[in-house]
Amino acid sequence: MADPTLDAAAETGDGEPEVPDVDLPSDAFDAVLDALADRAPSESLRFEGFTVARDDEGEYVLANGDHRAGLSERDLREALADRAAAVTDWYVFECVVGEFGPRRAFLRWIEDADGATVAARYAALAEGIERAWGELQITATLTDRGERRYDVRHADDADVPSEELDAYDDPLDARDLVTLDETGRYRPLKTAPSLAGGWVFPDLGPRDAYELVETIYPATVANWYREREGELDVTHWRETMARQSGIYGVIQTWDRGGGHEHVDWVAEACCDDSQCLKRREWQYDDDTDLDVDGGDGVFPCREPCSVVVSAARKWTRLESEHPRTYEFELTPSEKEQVEEIIDAVADGRIDDIREADTKDGANRYRARFLRAKLFDDEGNLGGVPTDPDEKS
Structure with a gap:
């Protein structure tokens, strides 16, 4: 996927854009000599647009x-x-970034290095190439020595001047930044769309930028890379549940029984884009897909996570209860209000509903009025079982 900045740079001028002036650092030249020394005479070292070799002399x-x-x-x-542009480009990825793997693929993806020319990329990097990764905005730029620098921040802070944000330079500092959401609540799921902002890592090198992303979103780059290489190992629901033990072993009893509706409900509840930034790739089993969309995240989810497993354990116990039929007297508006309350809680909208907005069924005063009307003195909803022998 090419960045629009790259496309714009590639289309300016006559053909290739003008490459920004770049100096050739001594480190880059020495790396070329070292690479040639390790090669047999006449074995070429390839750069974009030309090759270099040593002869027998x-x-x-x-x-x-x-x-x-x-x-x-x-x-x-x-x-x-x-x-110098072609040489520094080779030097950055070959010597600074290092061996082929997730880190190199990710940093090359940021600037579309496998699709755009050096000229197009360097022109775009001079302006700044922006990429989204979950809730992160990553901006790659270029120094006059061809070095890459990265600004990483919350996407909501994209237009905030760096001096107005808390600045950090150690990727491991992000471990504290991702622990709590904006309201101070613990984030058990690191890929939930609840990352708090207000910070920036304004000047990272390639390796530190990669480490920061992996600290904020653990294993996402690695799994993204495995998927690109056709090597993503997916563990589906049944296999994951089969290996649960101890208090989680009860989930194994929650089997299909002719359908997999219950797993659809789990995926709909936990794995929607509004709840997790990953794209769910696991299904019920190798032969049975779930009926719920897996989401649109850029990085894949290869197996049910610990949050899903923990929630499924609770739902397994709740669903094992014998169902009963209750009779309630609700006006049509009260029925709609109950529906609105459930939707608001499920979608996390409760804090967005103003106290004065009594048109919304999930409004706090509306909910309190319904509770005052329908609940008894012990806090129980005043419905009764339709079977007189059953207890509520």
């Missing part, structure tokens, strides 16, 4: 349409300085 050969041979180390440095 220890001199250097540069090929990019026209062939230049017999270059001294000084000649090579001058030639590479003229092509």
Whole structure:
């Protein structure tokens, strides 16, 4: 997926955009020499648009349409300085970011390095490339030495000046930032859309930027990468439940029995985009998909998480109760009000309903009036079983 900034950069001017001036750092040049020293003579080192090799005499050969041979180390440095963008791009990903894997794939994805040219990316990086990852906004920029720097913050703070936010430089500081939501409540699910803002990591290098994202959203990049490589190992509901033991072993009794409606309810309750930023890839089992949409998150969910398992244990016990039929006297408006209250609680809208908004059925005063009318002195809803032998 290309960033719109990249698309805009690639379409300006005649063909390729103008590449920002980039210096060739000594570290990058030394890395080229080291890489060539580890290669057999005439074995090329590839950059975008040209290659470099050593000949049998220890001199250097540069090929990019026209062939230049017999270059001294000084000649090579001058030639590479003229092509500093391509060399620094190679150096960043080959030497700074390091080996192929989740980190490298993720940082290349940020700037669409597998789809856009160096010229297009460097022009876009000069302006800043923005990417979304869950509730994070990641902005990648470029120094005059071709180095990448990353600004990471909550997406809600995208337009807030950095000096107005709490600034951090150690990725591990994020462990405290993700513990509580904006109301001070503990966040048991790190991928819930409840990340508090007000902070910024304004100037991270590639490795620290990756570590920060993995600290805020553990294993999301790793699973995203496995999915891209076709290696995501998904553990479905039945397999996950089969390995539960102790107090969670009761979930194993909550089996299909001719249908998987109960698991649909679990997924609808816990795995909707409004509750979790992951995209659910697990199903009932290898042969049976759930009827509930898995969401649109960029990173996949490969198995039922601990929050789902814990909730399912409670629902297993509740659903094991013998159902009874109760009779209540409600006006049509009161029935609609009960529906509105349930919807408001389920959707987390209670705090958004103003006290003066008595048109909303979940309004606090409306709910208190309904409680005063229908509840007895012991706080029980005044319904009665239709079977006189049953107890409420």
